[in-house]
Amino acid sequence: MRLNGVVRVCLVMFCWCLLVRCSCGQAQAPPNIIVILVDDLGYGDIGPYGATLQKTPALDRMASEGLRLTSFYSAPVCSVARAQLLTGCYGARVSVPGVYFPGGGQGLNPAEKTVAEYLRERGYRTACFGKWHLGDQPEFLPLQQGFDRYLGIPYSNDMQRRAKGGADPVVPLLRDNAVDRLLRDADQSEITRLYTEEALRFIRDAGEQPFFLYLPHTAVHTPIWPGAAFRGRSGNGRFGDWVEEVDWSVGQILDELRQRQLDRRTLVLFTSDNGPWLIRGADGGSAGPLRGGKGSTWEGGVRVPTVAWWPGRIPAGRSTDRIAGTIDVLPTCVELAGGVVETERPLDGRSLTPLLFAETDAAEVSGRQEHYYFSGYNLQAVRRGPWKLAVAVQPQTGGAVADDPQVVPRLYNLATDVGEQKNVAGEHPELVRELQALARAQLAAIGGDSAAERRPAGTVAQPRTLYETEPEAGREKQKQSAAGPFRALELTNPMPGETRSGRNAPQIAGRAFRVRVEFERESESGVLAAQGGAAVGWSLWLSEGCPVFSVRMGERVIEVRGARVESGRAVQLEAELQRGGKLRLSVDGVAGAETAGAGLLSRQPQEDFCVGMDNGQAVVPSAGGPFRGRIVRLQVTSP
Numbered sequence: 001m002r003l004n005g006v007v008r009v010c011l012v013m014f015c016w017c018l019l020v021r022c023s024c025g026q027a028q029a030p031p032n033i034i035v036i037l038v039d040d041l042g043y044g045d046i047g048p049y050g051a052t053l054q055k056t057p058a059l060d061r062m063a064s065e066g067l068r069l070t071s072f073y074s075a076p077v078c079s080v081a082r083a084q085l086l087t088g089c090y091g092a093r094v095s096v097p098g099v100y101f102p103g104g105g106q107g108l109n110p111a112e113k114t115v116a117e118y119l120r121e122r123g124y125r126t127a128c129f130g131k132w133h134l135g136d137q138p139e140f141l142p143l144q145q146g147f148d149r150y151l152g153i154p155y156s157n158d159m160q161r162r163a164k165g166g167a168d169p170v171v172p173l174l175r176d177n178a179v180d181r182l183l184r185d186a187d188q189s190e191i192t193r194l195y196t197e198e199a200l201r202f203i204r205d206a207g208e209q210p211f212f213l214y215l216p217h218t219a220v221h222t223p224i225w226p227g228a229a230f231r232g233r234s235g236n237g238r239f240g241d242w243v244e245e246v247d248w249s250v251g252q253i254l255d256e257l258r259q260r261q262l263d264r265r266t267l268v269l270f271t272s273d274n275g276p277w278l279i280r281g282a283d284g285g286s287a288g289p290l291r292g293g294k295g296s297t298w299e300g301g302v303r304v305p306t307v308a309w310w311p312g313r314i315p316a317g318r319s320t321d322r323i324a325g326t327i328d329v330l331p332t333c334v335e336l337a338g339g340v341v342e343t344e345r346p347l348d349g350r351s352l353t354p355l356l357f358a359e360t361d362a363a364e365v366s367g368r369q370e371h372y373y374f375s376g377y378n379l380q381a382v383r384r385g386p387w388k389l390a391v392a393v394q395p396q397t398g399g400a401v402a403d404d405p406q407v408v409p410r411l412y413n414l415a416t417d418v419g420e421q422k423n424v425a426g427e428h429p430e431l432v433r434e435l436q437a438l439a440r441a442q443l444a445a446i447g448g449d450s451a452a453e454r455r456p457a458g459t460v461a462q463p464r465t466l467y468e469t470e471p472e473a474g475r476e477k478q479k480q481s482a483a484g485p486f487r488a489l490e491l492t493n494p495m496p497g498e499t500r501s502g503r504n505a506p507q508i509a510g511r512a513f514r515v516r517v518e519f520e521r522e523s524e525s526g527v528l529a530a531q532g533g534a535a536v537g538w539s540l541w542l543s544e545g546c547p548v549f550s551v552r553m554g555e556r557v558i559e560v561r562g563a564r565v566e567s568g569r570a571v572q573l574e575a576e577l578q579r580g581g582k583l584r585l586s587v588d589g590v591a592g593a594e595t596a597g598a599g600l601l602s603r604q605p606q607e608d609f610c611v612g613m614d615n616g617q618a619v620v621p622s623a624g625g626p627f628r629g630r631i632v633r634l635q636v637t638s639p
Contacts (some may be wrong), residue, residue, distance in 0.1 A: 030122060030337045031310070032206070032266040034213045034253065035329060037085065038246055039078065039131060039156075039221040041305065042276030044288025045243055049305040051286070054240035058251030059307060062270065066309035067318045067356060071414075073325035073371050074274050074304045076295050078156060079133050080374075081273035081326055082216065086114040086134070086145070088330030088347040090374055093446040095457035097376040097621075099606065100135050101535045102159050103465040105554070107135015108145065109458035113345065115330040116146030119212045122337040128152065129198040130216035132174075137460045143177055147214070151175050151198045154466065157188055157218050157225075159606075164468040172466045179467050188225035191218050192242070196249040200256050212333070215253075216273070219246050224283045239283050254309070264312040267336065267356075269329065272304035279501040291420040295501070295608060295615065297373035297380040297394050298420060314356050321415075323371050323383065328352045346453070348372075372442050375615050378625065379447045382439045386415035389425070389435035393497045393613055393626040405497050409436065449622050486511060486638040489609070494634055496612025496627055505531060505609040506636045508538075510600050512579040514639060515540055515549075518572045518632040521565065526627035528573070529634055530614035532605030539619040540575050542627070549575035549585045550620045553602065557620065560585045560593040570632060577601075579639075609636075 043049055047056040048063035049070075075081040079099045080091035086108070087094050094112055108114075116126045127149040128142045133156060135141075142150040153171050160169030163182055170182040173191075183191070199215055219226075219242045226241035230248070234240030250270060257263040276285030278293035278300075285293075292298025306324075308314055327349035334341050335351045350368045373381035373388075380392040390410040403410070403421050409432055411425035425432050445453045486507050489500065500506075506513065508531070517528050521542060530539040532552065539550045545567070550559040560583045565571045576584045581599040586592050608615060611634060613626040 029265065030124070030210045031313075032211050032213075032262060033119070033124075033333050033336065034215065034266060034268045035085070036250060036253070036268065036270045037082070037130070037214070037216040038270075038272045039217055039219060040274065040277050040285060040294060041220055041243070041246075041272035042285035042287045042293065043290050043300060043303055043305050044286035045220075045276065046247070046305050048307060050288050051243075053236035054234040054243045054247075056243065056247040058247045058254060059270065062250065062254060062268070062309045063307045063317075065311060065316045066268075066307055067314050067320060069306040069308060069320055069322075069324050069355075071321045071323050072271060072304055072306035073302050073323070073373075074272060075326070076274055076297060076301045076375055078131075078221075078273050082132070082134055083108055084349075085326040085329050086116070087112050088115070088327055088341070088349040090327060090348050090372060090446060092374045092377050092379075092451065093346075093348060093453065094455050096134070097374075098533050099535075100133060100155060101606070102136055102155055102161060103463050103469075104135070104535060105137070105460045105463040106534075107137060107140030107458045107460075109456060110139055110144055111458075112455070113342065114146045115333050116142075116212060116214070118146075118330065118334045118339055118341075119210075119337050120146055120148070122339050123210065124337065125202075125206060125209050125211040126214075127198075127202045127211070128214045128216070129195045129202070130214075131156065131218045131221075132216070135458060136466055137463050138177060139460060140458055141174070141177055149176065149198075149202065151180070152195065152216070153183070153191070153218055156221055157191075158222055160185075161465065161469045164470060170467075174466070182467060185223060185225065188218065188223070189227050191225070192245050192249055193227055196252050199249075199253060203253070203256050203260070203262070210337070215249075217246055217249070219243075220285065222277065222280050222283050237282050239285060264310075266310065267313075268309045269306070270309075271306040271326070275301040275304065279504070289419050292394070295499075297375050297390075299388075299414070299418065302373060308352075308356055310356070315359055318359075320355060320358075322355055323368050324352055324355060325349070325371060328368065332356075345455070370438060372439075374447065376618055377447050377449070377451070377621060378615075378618075379439055379443045382435050382442070383414070384435060384438065386413055387428075387431060387435065388412045388414055388420070389432060389439070391436060391439045406495060411435075486513075488638070489634075489636040491611065491634045492632075494611045494631055496631065498611040499608040499615065501608045505605075506638075507604060508601055508638075509604040510602070511638050512577055512600065514574065514576040514635075514637050516572070516574050516633070516635040516637075518570055518634075519627070519629055520570055520632070521545070521567050521627070521629040523628035525623075526625060526629075527610070527612065527614045527618075527623050528627050528631065529609070529611055529636075530619050530623075531607070531609040532601075532619050533607040534619075535606075536601050536603060537605045537607065537619040538575075538577065538601075539614055539623055540573065541614075541620065541623040543623075547573050547575075547585060547587065548620075548623075549583055550623070551577055551583060551601070552619050553599065558583060558595055559620075560595045562587045562592045567629075576639075 287300030
């Protein structure tokens with residue numbers, strides 16, 4: 001009897017130890033992580049952030065069961081946002097200042113350690129299904145950046161080219177490193193379903209191994225192509241239809257997690273890469289109460305609708321207005337996976353775990369007090385707490401408002417003025433000085449032309465497109481035809497910071513054009529007018545008081561310089577890209593410098609036409625900041 005009692009005690013203790021061990025193992029098991037990134041989704045485009053024209057029941061439920069992050073920041077444009085999410089750094093630090101184009105020679109440097117690489121080291125299966133947009137050369141694609149599997153379009157769905165021998169413009173759908181098929185416009189209506197099916201298959205195949213799923217949707221970037229089952233369902237046209245299809249996709253994923261009892265072991269983060277593309281009208285979305293949209297550093301351009309969900313870990317139904325953003329995703333994921341971020345390559349982000357799991361919105365749980373608003377390498381604003389200081393002219397998007405974007409500096413209290421309508425800089429001079437000091441330090445570290453802490457870009461010496469396309473001459477002709485008739489642009493007393501986008505910008509692909517500008521300068525340098533970016537475009541600017549006309553085609557920049565012009569008087573410049581490819585620059589009607597060999601621009605620049613500045617990724621990064629002075633008249637014509 002005594003022996004049997006001892007045996008029973010031993011068995012009980014043994015079972016108890018096993019139970020404790022299993023419980024500890026479950027508690028310490030790293031979570032699955034899913035990041036859903038939507039393209040060009042505005043702050044006011046989903047139900048949890050006030051949308052009513054389109055219905056988003058899955059996201060509504062996700063928010064009611066999770067956390068809304070109402071001050072979550074991304075970037076003004078696509079590629080920068082994706083680089084920030086994957087590296088934990090501002091785009092300026094990792095030399096991703098703007099958007100990449102097909103067949104370009106730059107991309108996210110493979111030397112950067114992505115969140116996928118960190119998690120794969122921790123035993124995670126990794127997959128990316130969707131829009132990549134960090135370079136389309138083999139060296140830059142997802143499988144070389146830490147992902148085990150990939151299916152998606154490598155850049156924006158409007159970056160179409162005609163395949164050799166084909167009749168229609170197409171974009172490639174890649175599977176891993178190879179082109180799976182070429183998609184025409186109408187084929188894009190299948191893309192949200194394809195991404196979702198791949199994601200569900202990946203979840204089902206996971207087994208007991210933790211997984212990291214990155215799902216960057218092509219939706220809702222233009223052209224808008226909702227699936228057939230969703231057309232006409234919303235009250236907001238085809239844009240709302242595609243938002244509802246994205247919501248369906250979210251619901252499919254959350255339902256799959258619940259059915260497999262993975263919901264309490266999985267963090268899901270839903271967000272957007274930038275604000276709505278307001279110039280697209282009904283296809284462009286809404287920034288809700290925020291000022292501006294995509295391409296700008298106003299809140300509407302970079303503050304994006306974000307929801308975090310993890311039943312049992314994230315308290316349900318909460319909202320936080322603490323500063324957070326895409327740069328915080330990597331450190332958050334690495335901490336949850338039990339890893340440690342390497343110190344050799346500094347990050348800009350902080351882990352969000354204290355914020356995600358807090359029961360209240362207490363200040364002490366926020367890991368980051370400041371946010372820096374970069375446009376390319378130009379630092380345009382800084383936020384600390386509720387205070388946002390604009391330190392540069394910001395491009396005006398989304399219509400005119402009473403507040404003057406020309407005034408620098410401008411201070412806004414976002415706690416009471418989220419729409420950035422009232423400049424209160426004059427009421428808080430000491431706060432302005434403090435924020436200016438923060439901006440100067442960050443600009444010296446990673447901004448401008450000679451940043452001390454900027455890391456090198458990824459480059460390829462001889463880039464090629466992923467599929468064989470038309471010869472350059474044929475593509476040039478196609479682009480010119482697609483641009484439609486040239487409409488002269490003439491502006492009188494334009495406001496520096498004004499922009500023209502899309503069809504409203506000068507259509508210069510394959511065309512000669514002439515820029516005339518009358519101005520009075522106050523400073524030695526600054527951009528008078530520009531159109532384009534790091535792939536193709538032109539810029540008319542001042543360098544030490546001398547006018548410069550630059551034309552960029554890929555890595556090649558051709559320019560002509562004129563003699564120094566006096567300040568305090570009206571000056572007339574005429575810059576011309578001639579039919580034979582020659583650049584010419586004259587001052588006050590006197591013919592000046594000429595340079596041959598530029599050639600006409602092979603395609604229409606995707607970036608804005610800008611007055612008095614060059615927003616986004618500048619045509620000439622060294623061209624300096626905004627123009628200081630008065631622009632009397634600006635004209636762009638085609639001979």
